[in-house]
Amino acid sequence: MVFVTMVLDGVGIGEQPDAKVYGDQGSDTLGHVLAKVRPHLPNLSRMGLGCIRPFDSLAADPKPLAKFGKMTECSAGKDSTTGHWEMAGIQVDHPFPTYPEGFPADMVAAFCAAAGVEGVLGNRPESGTVIIDDFGAEHLATGRPIVYTSADSVFQIAAHIDVIPLETLYKWSEIARNQTCVGPHNVGRVIARPFEGAPGDFLRLSTKRKDFSRLPHLPTVQESLQKKGVRTISVGKVADLFGGVGFDETHKTGSNPIGIQTTLSVLRRASATGEPTFIWVNLIDFDQEYGHRNDPEGFARSLEEFDACIPDLMESLPQDGRLLITADHGNDPTTPSSDHSREFVPLLYYGGGGAGSVGTRTTFADHAATVSAYFEADFSCNGTPF
Numbered sequence: 190m191v192f193v194t195m196v197l198d199g200v201g202i203g204e205q206p207d208a209k210v211y212g213d214q215g216s217d218t219l220g221h222v223l224a225k226v227r228p229h230l231p232n233l234s235r236m237g238l239g240c241i242r243p244f245d246s247l248a249a250d251p252k253p254l255a256k257f258g259k260m261t262e263c264s265a266g267k268d269s270t271t272g273h274w275e276m277a278g279i280q281v282d283h284p285f286p287t288y289p290e291g292f293p294a295d296m297v298a299a300f301c302a303a304a305g306v307e308g309v310l311g312n313r314p315e316s317g318t319v320i321i322d323d324f325g326a327e328h329l330a331t332g333r334p335i336v337y338t339s340a341d342s343v344f345q346i347a348a349h350i351d352v353i354p355l356e357t358l359y360k361w362s363e364i365a366r367n368q369t370c371v372g373p374h375n376v377g378r379v380i381a382r383p384f385e386g387a388p389g390d391f392l393r394l395s396t397k398r399k400d401f402s403r404l405p406h407l408p409t410v411q412e413s414l415q416k417k418g419v420r421t422i423s424v425g426k427v428a429d430l431f432g433g434v435g436f437d438e439t440h441k442t443g444s445n446p447i448g449i450q451t452t453l454s455v456l457r458r459a460s461a462t463g464e465p466t467f468i469w470v471n472l473i474d475f476d477q478e479y480g481h482r483n484d485p486e487g488f489a490r491s492l493e494e495f496d497a498c499i500p501d502l503m504e505s506l507p508q509d510g511r512l513l514i515t516a517d518h519g520n521d522p523t524t525p526s527s528d529h530s531r532e533f534v535p536l537l538y539y540g541g542g543g544a545g546s547v548g549t550r551t552t553f554a555d556h557a558a559t560v561s562a563y564f565e566a567d568f569s570c571n572g573t574p575f
Contacts, residue, residue: 190419190465191510192563193456193502194276194556196427197495198269199476201519201532202241202259208531211267213519216530218480218488221523223247226489232499233492236514236537240546254503255539256575258547260515260555267529268341269471270377270403272517273430277409278557278570285342285377285403289314292338300336300369304361309336311347316481317382317393321347326388328352334361335382340481340528342377344370350383350394358383359399366401378402378429395443402432410557411435413568414467420459424451425471436469445474445491449498453505460507467560471517480520481527488522503539511540511563515556538575547575 237253459466519532554572
């Protein structure tokens with residue numbers, strides 16, 4: 190028994206009824222990319238993506254291979270942690286704190302005092318590559334850490350490895366997690382962001398990035414699977430969003446191609462061994478590389494790249510296996526905003542011989558209910574199996 194969940198990070202499928210509350214009215218990530226760029230997605234079409242709702246350039250297949258529908262986020266928020274937690278069966282009633290104007294002075298002062306640094310650079314929402322380019326030279330001259338945030342609930346600390354040893358950067362991040370980002374500032378993640386190189390040619394060291402995550406306050410579906418004897422595997426940033434809770438095996442990936450190849454590798458291994466396995470994957474490029482950077486053409490290429498791997502995924506599943514393709518929020522690259530967007534997410538559920546509509550689900554927790562039902566695990570949440 191093998192269940193694979195593929196989260197296409199940021200690939201929303203149209204605004205939710207409450208989008209106005211989040212300033213996201215008119216957002217339609219997938220719809221707008223399909224209309225503007227018209228990527229070729231034959232395999233997603235064959236699975237039933239075009240059956241979920243009308244799209245430009247994507248027809249509804251008359252005999253889709255998968256069950257299809259869309260899911261509604263009922264938690265407060267529109268970030269990756271909130272979305273994945275709800276998929277794990279945890280509803281978040283209050284949004285994690287975000288800082289669209291940068292961190293308040295008292296929060297920065299508290300971090301500096303606890304970490305023993307004279308001050309920070311940056312302190313604004315920004316792309317990691319941009320913030321390093323803008324402040325890297327000053328960081329080299331002063332040794333002050335570059336602190337920044339994003340649309341997500343994150344406190345990020347960047348430092349050059351020739352100026353600040355990795356262990357010091359990790360220690361600063363741990364201090365921020367345990368002493369600064371607490372109480373009303375209890376962000377989803379504190380992230381250590383090491384980089385190298387010279388001004389004009391800085392390079393982030395993604396393999397040495399380290400996340401210090403807020404831990405789930407309730408049991409997760411993956412923990413229930415562990416108790417059932419199911420091997421739980423994270424590919425991409427999924428485990429980071431839970432502070433590692435509930436995962437037996439973790440594979441960090443720096444890009445969608447690596448994430449896809451890693452998924453195929455662990456999937457084929459699980460299919461060969463017959464060990465009951467849950468593989469939860471996050472493919473981040475849609476969001477990180479293209480949504481936040483308002484790049485619909487890059488977004489479309491990334492969709493085509495994922496589409497091309499679907500036959501291999503289906504062929505690698507054991508006969509009783511399941512493949513779920515969904516998302517955690519929207520990130521419309523065609524709107525002026527570079528923020529996440531409050532959208533429905535697609536639902537394509539392949540395996541077991543079933544096909545047809547499963548409608549509009551009222552919560553992402555239906556994912557947790559479906560996974561636990563498949564493995565016959567003892568887990569309770571407010572979701573309903575597909």
